[in-house]
Amino acid sequence: MYDLVVLGGGSGGLGVATAAAQFGAKVALIEKNELGGECTHSACVPSKALIEAARMVHAVRSADRYGIRVAPPEVDFSAVMARVRAVVDEFAGSGNGDSLRANGVDVFRGAPAFEAYDTVLLDGKTRIHGQRFVIATGSRAAVPKIPGLAEVGHLDHVSLWNLTELPKALVVIGAGPSGIEFAQAFARLGSKVTVLADSDQILPREDREVSDRVQARLSADGIEFHTGVEVTKAAKRDGQTVCSWRKRVGGATGEASGSHLLIATGRLANVEGLNLEVVGVHADPEHGIEVDEYLLTRSSRIYAIGDVLQKHDFTHAAEREAAVVFQNAVLRLSKKIDYSALPWATFVDPEVATVGLTEAAALEQHPDVRVFRANYDELDRARIDGRTEGFAKVMATPAGKILGATVVGEQASLILQEFVVAMENGLTLGDLAATIHTYPTYSGMAQKLANQFAATRHEGSLVQTALKWFLGFNKPRAESENGTEHVGSEVEPSVAAGGHSDNHGH
Ligand SMILES: Cc1cc2nc3c(=O)[nH]c(=O)nc-3n(C[C@H](O)[C@H](O)[C@H](O)COP(=O)(O)OP(=O)(O)OC[C@H]3O[C@@H](n4cnc5c(N)ncnc54)[C@H](O)[C@@H]3O)c2cc1C
Ligand SMILES: NC(=O)c1ccc[n+]([C@@H]2O[C@H](COP(=O)([O-])OP(=O)(O)OC[C@H]3O[C@@H](n4cnc5c(N)ncnc54)[C@H](O)[C@@H]3O)[C@@H](O)[C@H]2O)c1
Numbered sequence: 001m002y003d004l005v006v007l008g009g010g011s012g013g014l015g016v017a018t019a020a021a022q023f024g025a026k027v028a029l030i031e032k033n034e035l036g037g038e039c040t041h042s043a044c045v046p047s048k049a050l051i052e053a054a055r056m057v058h059a060v061r062s063a064d065r066y067g068i069r070v071a072p073p074e075v076d077f078s079a080v081m082a083r084v085r086a087v088v089d090e091f092a093g094s095g096n097g098d099s100l101r102a103n104g105v106d107v108f109r110g111a112p113a114f115e116a117y118d119t120v121l122l123d124g125k126t127r128i129h130g131q132r133f134v135i136a137t138g139s140r141a142a143v144p145k146i147p148g149l150a151e152v153g154h155l156d157h158v159s160l161w162n163l164t165e166l167p168k169a170l171v172v173i174g175a176g177p178s179g180i181e182f183a184q185a186f187a188r189l190g191s192k193v194t195v196l197a198d199s200d201q202i203l204p205r206e207d208r209e210v211s212d213r214v215q216a217r218l219s220a221d222g223i224e225f226h227t228g229v230e231v232t233k234a235a236k237r238d239g240q241t242v243c244s245w246r247k248r249v250g251g252a253t254g255e256a257s258g259s260h261l262l263i264a265t266g267r268l269a270n271v272e273g274l275n276l277e278v279v280g281v282h283a284d285p286e287h288g289i290e291v292d293e294y295l296l297t298r299s300s301r302i303y304a305i306g307d308v309l310q311k312h313d314f315t316h317a318a319e320r321e322a323a324v325v326f327q328n329a330v331l332r333l334s335k336k337i338d339y340s341a342l343p344w345a346t347f348v349d350p351e352v353a354t355v356g357l358t359e360a361a362a363l364e365q366h367p368d369v370r371v372f373r374a375n376y377d378e379l380d381r382a383r384i385d386g387r388t389e390g391f392a393k394v395m396a397t398p399a400g401k402i403l404g405a406t407v408v409g410e411q412a413s414l415i416l417q418e419f420v421v422a423m424e425n426g427l428t429l430g431d432l433a434a435t436i437h438t439y440p441t442y443s444g445m446a447q448k449l450a451n452q453f454a455a456t457r458h459e460g461s462l463v464q465t466a467l468k469w470f471l472g473f474n475k476p477r478a479e480s481e482n483g484t485e486h487v488g489s490e491v492e493p494s495v496a497a498g499g500h501s502d503n504h505g506h
Pocket of ligand 2: 179204
């Protein structure tokens, strides 16, 4: 009888199994395919390795801007993919089961099915008994029902990694993070890319403003977009895959053709074959496994985490859920999952990173919300580097409690992380404003927004009024040539002067 039996050895399953074993629990982990899960083998790791290669090509092509003359780069696609696979192998090697076994986890290979609330049957042969179970079987690509699709064939994020030649022309169906990251990477490597999506904006989870900004940039790079469309048919013509589409509004029609077709239209939970009905666990592939805020299913011994929930498909979400379930299933605490400070990033250029409420949601839910924003061309380090495209905004209560933030631009995910730390630890924008930020770095963006908040706190305050009256502060100051009042620091003039503010508050 194991203390804990984990089904699935990906980001979530490995996390909870290792933590439980390190704590001294007797743990079994059952993996149907390869340890490491999707993130390692077909998702985060290879896609970010490909994106980095594409970023290199782009950097070489843009070197001229910095006074460096180089010949146009030549992409050796098979070498690019060989490196991607080598990176994956390196990661996969470290998850080959040895470290799990070293931590005391018994690793089983095969397909498990529940036989009773305390037993799973492995490959119809071996019974494994447990006190508690965690289902962490992840998800797979959802294939849309498009007439002709099965006949023409398509790539997904798994088969993609077997490509040895760069697609001349790639049609991508889906404009979520997967579709958009791949679209830009392939376009930069030299493919002609067309994106088709039924959502009326790319990156549908983001603010409209964010999606429009990214789409404008990607369009300028040569990617063609058709959003708000239904793909009505896929067919082969002259060796090309041709996708017919029709606009949902207005009914305009068109075709997109390519040497290759990539499907990136969302996910389905891996719940089949687990025999969940026997233990009363509610699940279906589209909606995932139903859990409560303790990540407990309808069975009091069975928890579920990660993509199989179909809630927040991110590795770091699976890891947080693993930590919560470790506390509940192993330590027998009652820890609730809290997603309010869950960040996510889409690794395109300009990078997009978001946490908490979007601006629209914050305005709807908090009528007194204040929105602070700044553009990258106001940030010293961005100006120095010539990477001035993008903006950042943070939504906060009048007291400075952060409700959400979005950053679009260079190092967006790192800038955002400062807001995430603040949100998780109850720090306010005032606390961030009072923190020293290294100069000149992109962290200056967080400082800039926090300083705008601090300036609003000074406005009309008792101290400011007293200083005005007794010391004659806040006299008009001469503006410098370029209209800003200082150079060489991210400190907002408004903080020092106590008067003017860039605040775009509502
Ligand atoms: C192209 C792409 C790029 C991505 N990039 C990022 C990124 O940059 N950052 C990010 O945070 N997230 C990213 N994600 C999402 C991320 O990959 C997933 O959220 C994460 O892998 C989920 O972890 P998991 O443990 O739930 O599932 P997985 O890691 O998929 O693990 C599930 C495991 O269960 C096994 N399994 C399946 N069925 C069974 C069964 N019946 N019995 C036993 N074992 C089973 C599987 O073989 C697998 O090993 C990306 C996804 C895609 C598609
Ligand atoms: N950087 C990251 O963290 C990262 C990167 C990639 C994927 N992911 C995760 O993986 C998950 C899946 O990503 P995804 O991009 O595949 O899915 P998604 O659900 O985020 O986006 C799906 C896209 O496909 C479109 N679509 C769906 N069905 C369609 C159809 N029949 N015809 C035309 N368009 C259709 C949708 O309109 C949308 O644009 C995401 O939820 C994300 O959490 C994360």
